Amino acid sequence: MKQLYVLGLLLVWITGIQAQNRIPFIERTPTNAVREVLYFQNYLYVGAGNYLKVFDATNLDNYPFPLVFEHRFASTVEDVHLYRGYLYIAAxxxxxxKWQVNQPYSPELLAHIRPExxxxxxxxxxxxxxxxxxxxxxxxxxxxxxxxxxxxxxxxxxxxxxxxxxxxxxxxxxxxxxxxxxxxxxxxxxxxxxxxxxxxxxxxxxxxxxxxxxxxxxxxxxxxxxxxxxxxxxxxxxxxxxxxxxxxxxxxxxxxxxxxxxxxxxxxxxxxxxxxxxxxxxxxxxxxxxxxxxxxxxxxxxxxxxxxxxxxxxxxxxxxxxxxxxxxxxxxxxxxxxxxxxxxxxxxKPGREVPVRQFATTGGGWIYGSAIHGDTLALSGGGYGYLMFDIRDLESITNIVANSDTTLPLRSIEFSDNGNFMYGVYDEEPGFRVLDVNGFVEVANLPGNYGGSKTFAKDGLFATLIKPEVGPRQLVVLNVQNPLEPFIDTIFNYVVKDFLIDDGFLVVATKDSLLVYDGFEDLRLRYAYPAGLVAEFSAIAKDADTLYAYHTREGMHRFTLYPQGMVLDTAIKVGEGIPSILTVDEYGLYSVILGKGIYAFDKHTLEQTSSYGGSLEYLHQEEWAPQKLIAHQGNLYLIEVFSLPTVLSNQSGILEKVDQGFRTRGLVTITPNPFMDRTTIRFPNPRNLSFTLQIWDLEGNVKRIIPDIRENEYILDREQLKVGTYLYALYNAGERLAYGKLFVIGY
The missing domain is CATH 2.130.10.10 (YVTN repeat-like/Quinoprotein amine dehydrogenase)
Known part of the structure; x- marks a missing residue:
C-alpha cells in the first residue's frame, strides 16, 4: 500500500521522543507472508502472498482479529488501495x-484486468x-x-x-x-x-x-x-x-x-x-x-x-x-x-498511552511443515509456531490448538502412526525431535544434521534427508516404533531425489535408479529399475501394488509390484514440466509443477484429465512455493509456503477447489450456467487480443472450437450440444487463460 486512506487527521505526537525508544507490541493477527495492509472503517484489508484477506477489527478485544473473507490471486499482491469507496488490488x-466493499464480509469483484x-x-x-x-x-x-x-x-x-x-x-x-x-x-x-x-x-x-x-x-x-x-x-x-x-x-x-x-x-x-x-x-x-x-x-x-x-x-x-x-x-x-x-x-504510536496486551498465540510467517492424522491438520512455521485444525467441516475449519513457540519451529513435521506424537527437525538447530502433541512438549531427540524439506513417516519409520559436510544429501531412516527411543535404522549414501514409505515398502528414487526395499527390521533390496543415462526419477507415488514415478526423459512411468518382480506397465510423456511432487488417491494421480500448477491424470491410462490454476502460467517459482500435496479422505490439501492450505477435490473428475468457508470469484464468468439455449462467457481482454474457445465432453471428444474471439465476451449458442456436462478452455497464443465446466440442461 503506497498511499493511505484513513479517516481523521494524524496528530504529530512524536517530537521529543528519543531515536532509540522501542514501542511495545499490542497484538498480532495470524496470516501468512503479509506484504500489504490497509486499515479502513474497522477492517484490515491485507495482501498476504497470493491472497487478499479481510479481517474484522471492529472489536479490539476480539484479538487476534477474525478472518472474514479471502480471495486467491494467481500472483503476489503488491499494492492495496481504497479510492472513492472502492478497493483496488495490484497483483x-x-x-x-476493482472491488465493491460495502459489505467487507463479502466483497464483490467488479473488474479484473490481467496483463499480456x-x-x-x-x-x-x-x-x-x-x-x-x-x-x-x-x-x-x-x-x-x-x-x-x-x-x-x-x-x-x-x-x-x-x-x-x-x-x-x-x-x-x-x-x-x-x-x-x-x-x-x-x-x-x-x-x-x-x-x-x-x-x-x-x-x-x-x-x-x-x-x-x-x-x-x-x-x-x-x-x-x-x-x-x-x-x-x-x-x-x-x-x-x-x-x-x-x-x-x-x-x-x-x-x-x-x-x-x-x-x-x-x-x-x-x-x-x-x-x-x-x-x-x-x-x-x-x-x-x-x-x-x-x-x-x-x-x-x-x-x-x-x-x-x-x-x-x-x-x-x-x-x-x-x-x-x-x-x-x-x-x-x-x-x-x-x-x-x-x-x-x-x-x-509513539507518545500515546495505549494499554499493552500480550501477543496473540499465533502470528504469521511461512509454512515449513504439515501433516494430517484423522481429522486433524497440523502446520508448523516461522512466526507462529504450531497450529492444529479440525478439518471435519471444510466450510468451517477450526483452529483447535495453537502454540506460539517461534524460536525453533519444526520443519517438515509428521505424525506418529497413532497421532499422539509429532516428529520433525528444527529449522536451525540440528537434531531430530519428538513432541507430545498434548502441549507440544519435547519427549525425545536424536542429535544430528537432519535438515531437509522432505520427510515421510509411516509404519514405525521416519525418513528424512541430511546434508553431510562433504558429499550429496543422504537418506536417513529412523526407527520410531517406540517414539520415546528413536534410533537410526539405515543410511543411504545415494543422491536421493524422492522417497516414500507404504505397505511395508521403502521406495527410493535416486539419480540413477528406482529402488524398492522391504523388511523394516533389516531392509532388503527387492526391486530395482535403472533410470538410464542422462536422466533420473524426480518424483514418486504409490497406490496399493501400483508405483508411479516420473522419469525426466521418458515421462510418467506406471509399475505393478508382483511378488516375483516389478513390471513397467505404461510410460508416457505428460504434463508441462518436471514435477516436484507426485500424489495419488482413489480419484486420480496428481503432479505439482513449480511455476505452473497441479495436473490430474487418469491412474490407468496416465492421460491428463484436468488441472488447477488455469491462470498460473505466469507464476514464478518463488511466488508459488508448494511444500506438499496431501491426499486425505477424498480431498487434496495443497500446502504452500506463503499461504494457508488450499483444499482441492477430484471426485467429480475435474480438479477444483473445495469451498473453505469463503467463496471466491474467478477470472472468467459464465452467465447463466447451467443454460438451455445460450450463455455468455465474459473475460478480460482490454487489448482486444485473439482468444480461442475450445469445448469438449467428459470423454475428451472436442465438440466445438471457436477461434479469433477479440471481444471481452462471447455468446455461446447451444446448437448441437446435448444435455450434460462439458469442459471449456480459453487460449491466447498457446497459453490457457481459464479452464472450467459448462452445464447444458433440457427445457
Missing amino acids: KEDGIS SHHYAAYDMSFKGDTIFLANKSSVALYRITAESLTYMQDFATLEGSGSIRGGALRDSLYAFVVGQGGSDNGVYIYDNRTLEEWSSFPQPYCDPQDAFFGDRTELLHIVGGAADLDENPDAKGCLFTLDIADPDQPELAFQDTLKTLENTAFPIPLNGEIMNDTIFISTQYAKTTVNGVPDTLEGHVYVYDATDPGNIERIVEMYGGLWHFDLSLQDTLIDIASEYYGLPRIA
Whole structure:
C-alpha cells in the first residue's frame, strides 16, 4: 500500500521522543507472508502472498482479529488501495482488480484486468480523477475508472533496460516513479501527468528505491529505499532520501539517511512508507541494530522522520513490530504492520498511552511443515509456531490448538502412526525431535544434521534427508516404533531425489535408479529399475501394488509390484514440466509443477484429465512455493509456503477447489450456467487480443472450437450440444487463460 486512506487527521505526537525508544507490541493477527495492509472503517484489508484477506477489527478485544473473507490471486499482491469507496488490488502477473466493499464480509469483484505478459506485471497504483496510473514492471499504464469497470487506455514511460518500476506518486501536474533492480536505470523519474512527457530524472545506480511520495505542505519528493553513493557500494539500500522539486526540471538532493552500520554497508532495506502531516513512517525488512558488530537481520523496524521543515529533516524514533516489515497502515493511536514473518503485528504510536496486551498465540510467517492424522491438520512455521485444525467441516475449519513457540519451529513435521506424537527437525538447530502433541512438549531427540524439506513417516519409520559436510544429501531412516527411543535404522549414501514409505515398502528414487526395499527390521533390496543415462526419477507415488514415478526423459512411468518382480506397465510423456511432487488417491494421480500448477491424470491410462490454476502460467517459482500435496479422505490439501492450505477435490473428475468457508470469484464468468439455449462467457481482454474457445465432453471428444474471439465476451449458442456436462478452455497464443465446466440442461 503506497498511499493511505484513513479517516481523521494524524496528530504529530512524536517530537521529543528519543531515536532509540522501542514501542511495545499490542497484538498480532495470524496470516501468512503479509506484504500489504490497509486499515479502513474497522477492517484490515491485507495482501498476504497470493491472497487478499479481510479481517474484522471492529472489536479490539476480539484479538487476534477474525478472518472474514479471502480471495486467491494467481500472483503476489503488491499494492492495496481504497479510492472513492472502492478497493483496488495490484497483483503482479494477475493484474489489477476493482472491488465493491460495502459489505467487507463479502466483497464483490467488479473488474479484473490481467496483463499480456510478465513485462506488464502490476506493482503500484496512483489515482487522479477517474484515472489510475499503474506502475507495471516495464512501463506505466493508464486505466479509466467507470462505475463498475476498468478500461485500459495507454502505456508510457517504457523502460529500455532491465530495471523494474516499483512505486509512484501523483501531485498536481507531476507523476514521479522509482526504478529499482536495474543498475544504471535505477533512480527517480518525474513526468508531466497531463502530457505524459518526461520532466527530469535523478539517477541512483547504487541503490534500490522501492516507493515515493510527495510532501504534504512542502516542495519535497521522498524516496523510500534510496541512497546516494555509499563509497560506490552497489549493495547500498539506505532508508530515505529526499529531493527538492521546487524546480521539477532540476531536482536537488535535500536529505539522505543510509543508516550505515558496517563499513560500506547500508541497512535496513526499506520497502514501503506513509506520510501524513509531513511525518514519514517507513517500514523496513531489517534493522540497523547490530549484535557484536553484525547486522541483526532478525528485526524489522518502522523508522519515523519529521519532514515538516524542508531544511531540517530528521529521524526521530524507531519502532519494532516483528520480523521483516513490508508495509504499515496508520490509525489514531495505533500502527498496523504487514510482517511477512509475523503476520499483522499491531503497535502503539509513539507518545500515546495505549494499554499493552500480550501477543496473540499465533502470528504469521511461512509454512515449513504439515501433516494430517484423522481429522486433524497440523502446520508448523516461522512466526507462529504450531497450529492444529479440525478439518471435519471444510466450510468451517477450526483452529483447535495453537502454540506460539517461534524460536525453533519444526520443519517438515509428521505424525506418529497413532497421532499422539509429532516428529520433525528444527529449522536451525540440528537434531531430530519428538513432541507430545498434548502441549507440544519435547519427549525425545536424536542429535544430528537432519535438515531437509522432505520427510515421510509411516509404519514405525521416519525418513528424512541430511546434508553431510562433504558429499550429496543422504537418506536417513529412523526407527520410531517406540517414539520415546528413536534410533537410526539405515543410511543411504545415494543422491536421493524422492522417497516414500507404504505397505511395508521403502521406495527410493535416486539419480540413477528406482529402488524398492522391504523388511523394516533389516531392509532388503527387492526391486530395482535403472533410470538410464542422462536422466533420473524426480518424483514418486504409490497406490496399493501400483508405483508411479516420473522419469525426466521418458515421462510418467506406471509399475505393478508382483511378488516375483516389478513390471513397467505404461510410460508416457505428460504434463508441462518436471514435477516436484507426485500424489495419488482413489480419484486420480496428481503432479505439482513449480511455476505452473497441479495436473490430474487418469491412474490407468496416465492421460491428463484436468488441472488447477488455469491462470498460473505466469507464476514464478518463488511466488508459488508448494511444500506438499496431501491426499486425505477424498480431498487434496495443497500446502504452500506463503499461504494457508488450499483444499482441492477430484471426485467429480475435474480438479477444483473445495469451498473453505469463503467463496471466491474467478477470472472468467459464465452467465447463466447451467443454460438451455445460450450463455455468455465474459473475460478480460482490454487489448482486444485473439482468444480461442475450445469445448469438449467428459470423454475428451472436442465438440466445438471457436477461434479469433477479440471481444471481452462471447455468446455461446447451444446448437448441437446435448444435455450434460462439458469442459471449456480459453487460449491466447498457446497459453490457457481459464479452464472450467459448462452445464447444458433440457427445457
